[in-house]
Amino acid sequence: MMKPRSDAQHICYRSCILRQPYNALHDTDLTRNLQHEIAQGREGSGISSSMARRAIRQIEEPVVSMRVLIVEDSEELADLLAKGLQAAGYEIDLLASVSDASSVLGTTRYAALILDLGLPDGDGLSILRELRHRKDPIPILVLTARGGVEDRVNGLRSGADDYLVKPFAFDELVARLEALLRRPGQMLGSTLRLSNVTFDTDGRQAFVDMKPQNLSAREIAVLELLLRRKGSVVSKKLLEDQIFGLTGDVASNAVEVYVHRLRKQLLDIGAKVKITTIRGVGYVMMESD
Ligand code: CA
Numbered sequence: 001m002m003k004p005r006s007d008a009q010h011i012c013y014r015s016c017i018l019r020q021p022y023n024a025l026h027d028t029d030l031t032r033n034l035q036h037e038i039a040q041g042r043e044g045s046g047i048s049s050s051m052a053r054r055a056i057r058q059i060e061e062p063v064v065s066m067r068v069l070i071v072e073d074s075e076e077l078a079d080l081l082a083k084g085l086q087a088a089g090y091e092i093d094l095l096a097s098v099s100d101a102s103s104v105l106g107t108t109r110y111a112a113l114i115l116d117l118g119l120p121d122g123d124g125l126s127i128l129r130e131l132r133h134r135k136d137p138i139p140i141l142v143l144t145a146r147g148g149v150e151d152r153v154n155g156l157r158s159g160a161d162d163y164l165v166k167p168f169a170f171d172e173l174v175a176r177l178e179a180l181l182r183r184p185g186q187m188l189g190s191t192l193r194l195s196n197v198t199f200d201t202d203g204r205q206a207f208v209d210m211k212p213q214n215l216s217a218r219e220i221a222v223l224e225l226l227l228r229r230k231g232s233v234v235s236k237k238l239l240e241d242q243i244f245g246l247t248g249d250v251a252s253n254a255v256e257v258y259v260h261r262l263r264k265q266l267l268d269i270g271a272k273v274k275i276t277t278i279r280g281v282g283y284v285m286m287e288s289d
Pocket of ligand 1: 072073118226
């Protein structure tokens, strides 16, 4: 039986069960091994059957909802935020450094970013400036202990949409996040359209000829991304990140499976769009003839 190789890994190993996808990013091999162990139903791993069932459910059926990235190095606060926001229906990814945040934000799209400023390897403001420099419209809520007027002004001028000073009430954070997500922007609050297909990004509802359609959460995630980039190739990796988050435990053909299902659904409901496979690269959505 695979055993965690150190105490630190054991903690991560347990947290993969309890807080997956939260934390799973840090050791994807461990997550895979964990899945294997759960699947094998082995004894002695310290995993109760209810925890195992919950973990399997989370791994197999993550709810594709509003995905929010939290960058916060205080483990206690991060944990609190992640749990609270998950309970409020958000899907949460959690990172604790400027370098991790920069690389992940370069490849993954989030509905919003909750950003701490005092991070172990630098200032969160640098992430903010980098995002705004490349015209990324992601709503950003800055969370910090720096409460001085100058700090707030500096944060807002660097491109933050809102600013919350620690300590804060969790309800206020949720209310502010909701307010940010309601704002119209390039990425949010809009209707995406191609031929007779429309998608309401607020209600997360797809329509064909104005009639609401019943698609699964993952089919909707694929449809949304392809519609946002209509006419352009969307890489398989990007779709994978969008559908499955950062959990790293994705079957190699998972994207093909969901694209195939979506294609069939679109055909069945009379959508005049097609998804073309660009072999080895990704997919592109276009109007069909
Ligand atoms: Ca901090």
